[in-house]
Amino acid sequence: MQEKKEAAQRPLLHIALCVTACKAAALACETMSERNLRLARRQALPPAIAVVVVLLLGHHPRVVAVAQAQPSLGYFPSATVRSMAFSEGYDNLWGPQHQTLSQDKMALTLLMDRTSGSGFKSKRSYRNGYFGVSIKVQPGYTAGVNTAFYLSNNELYPGKHDEIDMELLGTVPGEPYTLQTNVYVRGTGDGAHLVGREMRFHLWFDPTADFHHYAILWNPDEIVFLIDDVPVRRYAASAAGAAAFPDREMWAYGSIWDASDWATDGGRYRADYRYQPFLAGFRGFRTGGCEAAAPAGCRPVPASPAGAGLSVQQRDAMRWAQQGSMVYYYCQDYTKDHSLYPECSLAS
Numbered sequence: 223m224q225e226k227k228e229a230a231q232r233p234l235l236h237i238a239l240c241v242t243a244c245k246a247a248a249l250a251c252e253t254m255s256e257r258n259l260r261l262a263r264r265q266a267l268p269p270a271i272a273v274v275v276v277l278l279l280g281h282h283p284r285v286v287a288v289a290q291a292q293p294s295l296g297y298f299p300s301a302t303v304r305s306m307a308f309s310e311g312y313d314n315l316w317g318p319q320h321q322t323l324s325q326d327k328m329a330l331t332l333l334m335d336r337t338s339g340s341g342f343k344s345k346r347s348y349r350n351g352y353f354g355v356s357i358k359v360q361p362g363y364t365a366g367v368n369t370a371f372y373l374s375n376n377e378l379y380p381g382k383h384d385e386i387d388m389e390l391l392g393t394v395p396g397e398p399y400t401l402q403t404n405v406y407v408r409g410t411g412d413g414a415h416l417v418g419r420e421m422r423f424h425l426w427f428d429p430t431a432d433f434h435h436y437a438i439l440w441n442p443d444e445i446v447f448l449i450d451d452v453p454v455r456r457y458a459a460s461a462a463g464a465a466a467f468p469d470r471e472m473w474a475y476g477s478i479w480d481a482s483d484w485a486t487d488g489g490r491y492r493a494d495y496r497y498q499p500f501l502a503g504f505r506g507f508r509t510g511g512c513e514a515a516a517p518a519g520c521r522p523v524p525a526s527p528a529g530a531g532l533s534v535q536q537r538d539a540m541r542w543a544q545q546g547s548m549v550y551y552y553c554q555d556y557t558k559d560h561s562l563y564p565e566c567s568l569a570s
Contacts, residue, residue: 292426293542296535297527298451299439303352303510308342311509315343315475329505332478334367335498341477344509347375351511352523353474354437354448357390358503359399361430364392366482366493369502371436373472382409384468386445388436390429391485392493392500398424400549401436403447403455407466417562421447421455422550423543435506441522442469443530453525453532453540454547461568471514478502 307327314321317340320333332340344353359369369390376383387404401423410417427434439446445457445468459467478500482492493500512520526533532540552558553566560566 290542290546292452293538294535295451295539296533299352299446299448299523299525300354300435300437300451300508302523303354303508306507306509308504308507311346311507312342312344312474312476315341315477317341320478324505328507329503330476332369332476332502332504334478334480334500336495339477339479341475341479344474347378347471347473347514348373348509348511349469349471349514349516350441350522352437352439352508353511354435354506354508355476355504356433356435356506357429358431358433359390359392359429360501363394363494363497364399364500365394365486365491366480367392367478367500368481368485369478371438371474371476371504373438373440373468373474375470375472377473379409379470381412383412384408384470384472385411386438386440386468386472388438388447389485390502391481393486394491399429401425401429401449401454405445405457405468407462407468418552419457419563420550420552421548423454423547424549425449426543426547433503433505435508437508439523439525440468440472440511441525441530444525446525446532449543452543453536454543456525456532456540458565458568461565463564466563466565474509476504 305328308323308330309327317332317338320335320338320340321342322331322333324330330342332342334340353371353373355371357369357371360367369392370387372385372387372389374383374385376385383406385404385406387402387406389402389404391400391402393399403421403423404411405419406412406417425434435448435450437448437451439448443459446453447455447457457467480493483489486492511523525531526536553560553563
């Protein structure tokens with residue numbers, strides 16, 4: 223009888239140990255919801271299976287990340303570009319009444335309410351470069367709110383533009399923010415039939431708790447998306463081909479706006495202005511590269527110590543981020559017409 227009692231308790235003990243591990247790692251323990259814990263308890267599963275059930279049903283990859291520490295990066299692209307005051311590199315684009323600049327001119331707060339959002343734009347256009355900023359987003363109910371940092375030439379090529387996106391998509395209490403990365407090329411982001419190249423993440427940290435540095439490194443060989451210098455995605459020109467890789471000058475932008483139609487659970491949850499204003503903080507602006515008017519000899523910002531490509535350490539870090547935090551990848555979405563995405567067969 224005692225053996226049966228101990229056997230029945232073992233799944234609960236294993237779950238308790240897993241919860242303790244989450245707390246010790248300072249992870250959000252809501253990743254194991256009470257509903258999922260109750261389900262695992264009712265099933266009286268063997269310990270190892272119980273943990274797998276909790277991890278799968280919790281559907282928050284941050285839990286998985288506790289099993290492996292972040293690999294050493296070895297190279298920090300942000301260190302190659304100096305930090306600048308907002309007004310040195312950027313201007314207001316829209317919603318000036320919803321922008322607040324800090325006294326030292328180094329930080330900017332954007333606000334969105336039912337009347338308007340707000341946005342800014344780089345003073346200069348670039349044909350490649352490193353574009354980074356540290357962002358902190360608002361906790362609580364933020365469904366429908368899109369806090370974005372991106373490159374675009376929409377004003378120069380309306381209806382046929384290029385765009386490289388990093389977007390923090392708002393959420394409902396108890397659910398994590400989603401970071402969406404995306405690439406549009408020569409009009410694939412225009413019109414009714416979009417050809418998006420999205421990769422989405424539930425981050426391994428709480429983006430509402432502190433500032434984190436989000437960056438796009440774009441050069442003739444590749445686009446690398448980075449968070450705190452961790453490469454989370456690489457979009458290679460060699461795989462994409464000339465027709466699917468942006469090579470025309472672009473500007474850097476930041477904004478906060480209402481994307482209720484699609485941002486949170488496909489539009490299921492919309493912006494609720496009972497919770498306004500919605501705020502986003504931007505600081506640590508780092509922008510450098512070859513401006514559109516730069517001489518032909520201008521050298522792009524390297525993605526790694528070797529120049530092109532990622533180092534072994536960087537690839538390990540990217541694999542860690544994707545295995546632990548990626549929740550969607552367009553190349554793995556078989557509802558899409560893959561004839562539109564030839565790079566998926568060669569994805570790096």
